[in-house]
Amino acid sequence: MITRLALLLALLAALPTPAFPAEPEVFAFAYLMRDEDPAYVQHRAYTGLSLRDRQRPLAGARLGVRDSRIIGRALGFRFDLREESLPAGVSARERIEALVAEDVRVFLLDLPLSEVIDLARTLANRDLVLFNIRHTDDRLRGTDCAAVLFHTLPSQAMLMDALAQFLLKKNWREILILEGQDAADKTLSTAFQAAARKFGLEVTDVRPFVLSNDPRQRDQTNLSILTGGVDYDAVFLADSVGEVGRYLPYNTQDPRPVVGSEGLTPAAWHWTWERHGAPQLNQRFDKIAGRSMTDEDWAAWAAIKVTVEAITQTKTGDIPAIRAFLRGDELTFDNYKGLAGSFRSWDNQLRQPILLHTHNAVIARAPLEGFLHQTNTLDSLGIDKPESACALP
Amino acid sequence: MHKMRWLPGLLLCAGLLSASSAVAKGTGLVFVGNEKSSTITILDENNQIVTTMDTCARPRGMHFSQDREAFYVACADDSLIAIYDVASLKLLGRIINVAEPETFDLHPNGRHLYISNEEDATATLFDVQTGEQLAEFQTGEEPEGVLITSDGRLVFVASEAANLVHVIDTESQEIIKDILVDTRPRRFALTPDEKELWVSAELAGVVDIIDVATLTIIGDVAFLPAGFRKEQVTPVDLLITKDGSRAYVALGRANHVAVVDVRARKVLDYILVGKRAWGLALTFDESKLYVANGLSDDVSIIDTASLKVITSVPVGLIPYGILIDDH
Numbered sequence: 001m002i003t004r005l006a007l008l009l010a011l012l013a014a015l016p017t018p019a020f021p022a023e024p025e026v027f028a029f030a031y032l033m034r035d036e037d038p039a040y041v042q043h044r045a046y047t048g049l050s051l052r053d054r055q056r057p058l059a060g061a062r063l064g065v066r067d068s069r070i071i072g073r074a075l076g077f078r079f080d081l082r083e084e085s086l087p088a089g090v091s092a093r094e095r096i097e098a099l100v101a102e103d104v105r106v107f108l109l110d111l112p113l114s115e116v117i118d119l120a121r122t123l124a125n126r127d128l129v130l131f132n133i134r135h136t137d138d139r140l141r142g143t144d145c146a147a148v149l150f151h152t153l154p155s156q157a158m159l160m161d162a163l164a165q166f167l168l169k170k171n172w173r174e175i176l177i178l179e180g181q182d183a184a185d186k187t188l189s190t191a192f193q194a195a196a197r198k199f200g201l202e203v204t205d206v207r208p209f210v211l212s213n214d215p216r217q218r219d220q221t222n223l224s225i226l227t228g229g230v231d232y233d234a235v236f237l238a239d240s241v242g243e244v245g246r247y248l249p250y251n252t253q254d255p256r257p258v259v260g261s262e263g264l265t266p267a268a269w270h271w272t273w274e275r276h277g278a279p280q281l282n283q284r285f286d287k288i289a290g291r292s293m294t295d296e297d298w299a300a301w302a303a304i305k306v307t308v309e310a311i312t313q314t315k316t317g318d319i320p321a322i323r324a325f326l327r328g329d330e331l332t333f334d335n336y337k338g339l340a341g342s343f344r345s346w347d348n349q350l351r352q353p354i355l356l357h358t359h360n361a362v363i364a365r366a367p368l369e370g371f372l373h374q375t376n377t378l379d380s381l382g383i384d385k386p387e388s389a390c391a392l393p
Numbered sequence: 394m395h396k397m398r399w400l401p402g403l404l405l406c407a408g409l410l411s412a413s414s415a416v417a418k419g420t421g422l423v424f425v426g427n428e429k430s431s432t433i434t435i436l437d438e439n440n441q442i443v444t445t446m447d448t449c450a451r452p453r454g455m456h457f458s459q460d461r462e463a464f465y466v467a468c469a470d471d472s473l474i475a476i477y478d479v480a481s482l483k484l485l486g487r488i489i490n491v492a493e494p495e496t497f498d499l500h501p502n503g504r505h506l507y508i509s510n511e512e513d514a515t516a517t518l519f520d521v522q523t524g525e526q527l528a529e530f531q532t533g534e535e536p537e538g539v540l541i542t543s544d545g546r547l548v549f550v551a552s553e554a555a556n557l558v559h560v561i562d563t564e565s566q567e568i569i570k571d572i573l574v575d576t577r578p579r580r581f582a583l584t585p586d587e588k589e590l591w592v593s594a595e596l597a598g599v600v601d602i603i604d605v606a607t608l609t610i611i612g613d614v615a616f617l618p619a620g621f622r623k624e625q626v627t628p629v630d631l632l633i634t635k636d637g638s639r640a641y642v643a644l645g646r647a648n649h650v651a652v653v654d655v656r657a658r659k660v661l662d663y664i665l666v667g668k669r670a671w672g673l674a675l676t677f678d679e680s681k682l683y684v685a686n687g688l689s690d691d692v693s694i695i696d697t698a699s700l701k702v703i704t705s706v707p708v709g710l711i712p713y714g715i716l717i718d719d720h
Contacts, residue, residue, distance in 0.1 A: 070514065070533035071555040074571035277553065277577075280535050283512055312556065312573065334554070334576055334596050338646075339624050377622075 024072065027317045029304055030082040030099050031061045032092055033110040039134075057133060058083065059289035060297030061108055064304025066288065071308060077317065079308065092119055100128070105319045108133050108303050110296075113140075120146035127319045129326070131303035134296055138191065141347040141383060145390030150326065150348045152306065153299035156188065158382035159266040160195035162354035162366030163236075163259055165380070168199045169368050172233035172257075177206040178226060178248070184240040192236050192260065205230045211244050228253035236260045263358065266366070269298035270357040275365075276338040302350065306333050306341070327392075337365065339378060347390040351378040420479065423674075424716040425685060425692055426452040426466060427709025433466070434708040435482075438719075440694055445709065446482055449475050454496030454539075455714040458521070459503030464716055465521070467494035469511065474519070479718050488524045491517065495537055496580075496714075500563065501545040507561070509536035509550055516550045516561065528566050533557045538592070540581035542605075551578035551592060558592055560608055570608050574601045579629045584655060585637040593642065598626035600642060602658070616642065618649045618663040630673040632682075641682055643670040650684055650693075652700060662700050666693035674715035685712035 033056060040054050065081045072079050082104060086095055092115050096107060106129045109116050113135050123130065124146040132140060132149055136156040140149070167175065175196060179189040189206065196203050210220045219225050227235060227248075235252055237260040239245030245262045257263055271282055271292035285293040285301075293301075310325040311317055325331060326343050333341035337353040344351060354366040367373075371380045383389075422443065423436040431450050435443045449468030456465050458476075463485055466475045474488040474497070488506075492515070497508040505527070506519045516536055518528040533555020540549045541563075548561040551574075558572040575594030578601070582591045589611075590603040602612040616626050627645030633655060634640070640653040646669055652662040667686025670693070674683045681703075682695040692712060693705045 067534045067554060070531060070552065070571065071557060074555075074557055074573060277535065280511060280554075284534070287512075332576055332596065340576070340596060 024076050024078040025317060026080055026103075027072075027077045027311065028080040028082055028102075028104045029061065029065065029106050029108060029307070030084055030096075030104045031058060031108045031110065031300070032095065033058070033083075033085050034112065034115075035085050035087045037110075037112065039112065055291065055294060055297070057110060057294060057296035057300040059285065059291075060133075060293065060300030061304055063285055063288055063297075064301040064308075067284070067301070068304060068308040071312060075312060075315070077311065079304070081304075093122055096123070096128075105129065106303075106307055106322075107131065108300055110134055110300075113137060116140065116149075117144045120144060120149040123148050127323075129307065129319065129323060131299075133299040133303055137187070138383065141349050142389035145347050145392065147348070147392050150303070150343060150350070152302040152350045153295060154268050154352060154354060155349055155382050156191040157194065158349075158352075159354060160188075160191045161198065161381045162266040162356060163192070163264070164195035164199040164201055165366050165368045165371050166264070166356050166364055167201055167234060167259070169364075169370065170233075173200070174202050174204050174231055174233045175236050176204055176227065176230055176232035176234075176256075177236045177238065178209050178245075179206060179238040180241060180244065181208070181210055182240050185238040188238040188240065188260070189236075192238065204232050209239075209244055211241065223248055223251040224253050227251075227256075232256055234259055237262050264356055264363060265358075266354050266356050268295035268352065268354070269293055270355050270362050272357065272360055273337075273355055273362045276336050277334075278336045281336050302333070302335060302341075306331070306350070309333055341378075342376075344379070344382075344385070346385045346388045346392055347383065348392060349382065351376065351381075353378065354381060419677075419719045422479075422718045423683060423692075424455065424464065424718070425683075425708045425712050426455050426714040427690075427711060428453060428687075428713040429710035431468075431470075432709045434692075434712070436692070436706060440704050440706055442706065442708075444482075448477075449473055449487075453713050454494065454508075455716050456497060456499055456506075457716060457718075459499060459501075461718065461720075464718075465497070465499075465506065466714075467491070467497055467508065469493045469495060474506070474508070476521070486524070488519050488521065490526070491519060496539050498539045498541045498548070500541055500548075501543060505563075507539050507541060507548045507550070509539050511535055511537070514552075516548075516559070518566075530559070530561055530568055532559050532568075533571075538578070538580035540583065540590070542583065542587055547605075549581055549590060549592075551581065553577050553579060553595070556594075558590075558603065572603060572608055572610070574603075574610065575599055575613070580631055582631045582633045582640065584633055585635060591631055591633065591640065593628040593631050595627045595629055595645065598623055598628065600628060600631060600640075600653075612658055614642075614653055614658050614660065616644055616647070616651050616660060616663075618644065618647050618651075621647045621649075629671040632673050632675055634675070634679055641673055641675070643673050643684060645669050645671060648686075650682070650695065664695055664700055664702065666695070666702060667691050667705060672712065672714050674717050676717055677720040683715045683717065685715055687711045687713065 068079045108131045130149045132151045239261040249258045310322040314321045331342045335341040341352045355362045356364045367377045367380045373379045421438040425434040450470035452466045454467040476485045492510040493512040495509045495511040516530045533552030535553035538551040550559045560570040562569045575597035577595035579593045599613045599615045604611045626647040631642040642651040649663040666684045667689035669688035672685030684693040691705045691707045
């Protein structure tokens with residue numbers, strides 16, 4: 001007893017008292033956004049309703065930094081977020097160069113697609129990390145990919161594959177597609193058709209609709225006519241505006257569920273997700289942002305957290321080491337969706353489960369049980385290595 | 394202001410405790426807290442449900458008082474710790490304004506509760522006699538497991554989201570070290586000699602072993618029951634037997650409890666239980682192991698000699714913590 005006590009006292013004496021470095025090293029992230037970005041302008045529908053307002057995912061990045069404070073204390077780093085809003089006329093490239101001169105190396109891009117593509121091309125060979133937290137477009141992971149550009153937001157192919165898995169699992173194999181006039185609607189419809197082909201769903205028809213009261217266009221405006229005279233188990237809706245689509249459920253000719261832009265929707269994140277620690281993340285986000293966490297918020301949060309995870313594991317703020325770790329096999333990123341995330345080596349896309357949700361519940365998480373893959377079940381979602389138009393070294 | 398609200402409750406508590414101190418120890422009852430139905434299911438020694446009592450919202454961590462005549466229940470959604478009399482099941486008092494408590498441990502002085510406050514990224518110290526908050530410590534996000542050494546000198550707090558084990562020195566009331574561990578650390582167990590601290594890392598599917606003398610990781614034990622993928626193995630609660638020979642580890646989504654040879658750090662067996670096994674409790678004689686299965690809403694009861702499940706008992710929604718009053 002006495003010896004044990006003596007031993008304990010000796011050990012306690014040997015313990016360091018506040019063992020934290022007095023001067024932590026600063027590791028800064030920069031969040032780049034555009035002043036008056038049209039993507040965040042409020043879209044008011046008839047009678048002042050606001051249907052599809054997008055929120056800047058800045059709060060997601062702020063939460064990521066906040067969530068990393070204590071791990072920073074343990075590592076001897078202080079994580080900092082530079083919030084950089086670019087006025088018209090200032091190029092993102094110029095601002096990035098200025099920030100690089102101030103030792104910033106990791107950038108979260110909340111910029112229009114064309115600017116992201118341009119940055120990926122011009123900065124392709126630099127020792128930086130650029131995170132795409134906003135665009136699901138597959139070409140960013142395909143023909144326009146770059147080694148410097150990482151994607152924490154899922155690709156459209158991943159989202160559509162998740163939905164196709166669900167439809168197949170339900171044995172709802174015949175699908176009617178309704179697509180709007182927007183370029184985004186066409187892209188979405190095309191992405192779903194690719195997923196349908198991949199998983200063996202049958203698209204029984206693709207029908208365009210328009211937002212109009214023109215009686216000569218009845219076949220493209222009347223929802224009963226649009227959904228009549230064809231067999232289908234479910235309707236896939238591609239409607240990025242949302243004005244027509246919101247009237248589609250309960251207005252189909254046959255009693256069939258709606259998926260896609262309305263009804264059951266695939267997403268990176270949802271405020272009702274309640275497994276794998278998600279309620280804690282959602283509540284932390286609500287507390288600092290005063291609203292629910294969106295997909296893009298989650299992607300911004302994930303960009304910070306995954307970088308901090310790389311710093312933690314490599315014990316350095318050195319960018320080549322961080323990049324090598326992000327792209328390696330060792331990364332097991334806790335994405336609060338139950339299956340550890342990692343980056344695909346061929347296109348720098350973050351592997352992650354996809355949530356299939358209605359307006360107030362998560363109905364399923366993809367990959368669904370039974371969808372297997374030879375290396376990682378998460379690769380049953382999205383563009384796999386043999387199909388990829390991107391071939392990063 | 395708050396003092397006025399909790400003082401009467403705690404005064405009542407002191408009165409009842411002294412009145413019931415002559416009662417013989419050990420009712421043999423088993424208390425299972427149900428996180429989603431906000432109830433406590435009470436089983437007898439024959440695994441029969443005696444009663445189900447309502448409690449505060451989202452009960453999680455539970456602990457006996459030092460004399461084992463009362464027990465504490467941490468209720469996350471009510472931000473309080475309820476104190477119940479074991480014999481009468483009456484509410485003795487409440488410690489209020491405890492921000493979203495998850496789990497806690499009682500200091501050997503019988504007065505100090507060290508509590509993890511999940512939403513606040515803090516650990517707090519409350520006095521159970523006065524209901525007063527005495528200290529607050531900054532932890533990583535989502536602090537979870539709390540364990541105090543038997544000499545009361547060190548408190549370990551696991552931070553799930555920061556992958557850290559914080560070490561609090563109770564004398565200086567400071568965090569003296571943040572130990573980096575594997576992904577999503579959850580709960581602790583100490584070997585009986587208190588030389589090794591075992592901590593479950595939920596997403597890594599392992600238990601990390603920390604040397605208490607140097608506060609560094611010196612080993613780990615990995616789990617993989619037959620037929621499961623690595624990502625389904627999510628260990629949470631763990632216990633080490635009094636002789637230090639064996640550890641039981643609840644493997645969460647892998648629906649098994651692992652039996653580990655502590656000295657060899659080798660898995661001896663896997664026992665199939667219900668869905669998402671988290672909470673564990675051993676009887677005093679260590680002949681029976683109770684397992685709370687969060688997603689099948691039942692408790693598996695294991696005979697530790699044969700390592701077979703004797704029975705499973707349906708309880709409330711999302712059972713979390715288990716207490717056994719058998720000594």
